[in-house]
Amino acid sequence: MSGLEDLYREIILDHYRNPRNQGELEVPPAVMAEGFNPLCGDEVKVHIKVDDGVIVDIKFDGQGCSISQSSASMMTTAITGKTLEEVEGIIYSFKQLMSIHEKSLEGGSETVDSSTTGLGDLQALQGVVKFPVRIKCATLGWNTLEQCFEELDEN
Amino acid sequence: MSFDVSDIKKDFPLLSCEEHNNSLIYLDSAATSQKPQKVIDAVSSYYEEINANVHRGAYRLAEKATTAMEDAREKISDFIKSERSEEIIFTKNATESINLVAKSWGAANLGEGDVVLLSSLEHHANIVPWHQLAESQGIEVRWIPLTESGLLDLTDLDRLLEGVKLVAVSGASNVLGTVPPVRTLADAAHAVGALCLVDASQYVPHRPTDVEELGCDFLAFTGHKMCGPTGIGVLWGRSELLEQMPPFLGGGEMILDVTQEGFTSNTIPWKFEAGTPPISEIVGLGAAVDYLESVGMDNVLEHERTLTTYALQTLKDRFGDELIIHGPHDVSVRGGVLSLAYQDIHPHDVSQVLDDHGVCVRAGHHCAKPLMKLLGVGSTVRASLYLYNDESDVDALADALEATGKFFSR
Structure with missing residues (x-):
């Protein structure tokens, strides 16, 4: 069961059972985006409130598997209080973490890229890359966050 | 057992x-089902011993390929108790079979306000083509509700059938396993002058199928769920309907004549089989039918x-x-x-x-x-x-x- 335990780390199950920042924010002033994983029907809604280029509040809500929901929960704790620029960096690092599998398929090593080491708890999601089908679960909240940014740009 | x-x-x-x-x-x-060795062998020996394009060459190999394909059509026709093998149209899957009916029969016969009645069990393959007709021709899509236990609730069927031109239902649900009373629905459809289409993707692989007993007008199913290869599906339709329907895709094989001014459609089933068909898959599906018949x-x-x-x-x-x-x-x-x-x-x-x-x-x-x-x-x-x-x-x-x-x- 080693692969499975790598996927379902304690911290992941903890965020799944006790999601942080669950809920909604009033729109406006917040912006909202909705993401779907057509493969399994998972859905997530992300609300963010930005003041002076800083994410002052974020909430997520949805239905989905432990990976999609815990990843969204961990994302909210990782980006609260960060500037939009810092968040772009975190999104980049997280996506790097999720693409390690592809690199290892190309013959590279499976060691963690140094750019992903600042992710804290999110590092626990590294086990997901061994289960390619689940990468879409882990990135659902993040793609939805990026849609929020597009909303911001349009406003 | x-x-x-x-x-x-x-x-x-x-x-x-x-x-x-x-x-x-x-x-x-x-x-999708797994494949028996006999089906795998039929596909590979087709390529090893028979491969040529069908309905074209006058040489013996091409004739052999055509015979292999048309023999499979006969077998599949017998398997679902169809009276005429030209009622068997080869498609790439059940989705394409249903789309063929929607885009050919539906587009020619349905208009503003006509109703297509679906069951609440349907797979997207038997929903989206009708939603598309709602968008393009203004038809109405209506739903037969379910009971608590997941059966079709037919208590209001008479009211549901008002204005209906087609009843399109799953023969067996891919989610709940429910097997709706197709004969009852087909008879009810005919009583109001409507047709009945059955999405039999989860039906044909699992139980004896007799299109006359089912009483439907169209039956769609796919090969890969019944021990056959992927990429091959079937539409069965009553010949008098198929003959009146406009072609679905245009191209080679589906014509009798083409001029600079226009074309004349081929007879059924070829009218609906434009382009080189999936020959090895058809032969493989024939072998799957042989296998299932042997069991x-x-x-x-x-x-x-x-x-x-x-x-x-x-x-x-x-x-x-x-x-x-x-x-x-x-x-x-x-x-x-x-x-x-x-x-x-x-x-x-x-x-x-x-x-x-x-x-x-x-x-x-x-x-x-x-x-x-x-x-x-x-x-x-x-x-x-x-x-x-x-x-x-x-x-x-x-x-x-x-x-x-x-x-x-x-």
């Missing part, structure tokens, strides 16, 4: 191959009923209220598709742990999102049974479910 499953399993190389250490528990036949579809049905009864009982006994089995529990009105909800563990997570125990099931919305909404869930775990499954597979599923519960309560 009406046949020895251990013998059947030996016919399917993937179920007994070394790579899986003889430990693969395949419970996803509603998605006997009555035996397949009886085996699946016995095994479904065992599965329902075993899961109930071992998990009680912790496991919900959606849909009807009476095996006389359901097939061997079991949609499950286990504790509060998300289906995707359940299937991940089951996979760790070698148990292949599907987790998701099964391309039936409107039905999922009615059930009040986003997804389910679906285990589906076929002729090569036995009680040990069901026991393995139950053991793996128990392990899943333990894993997530650690």
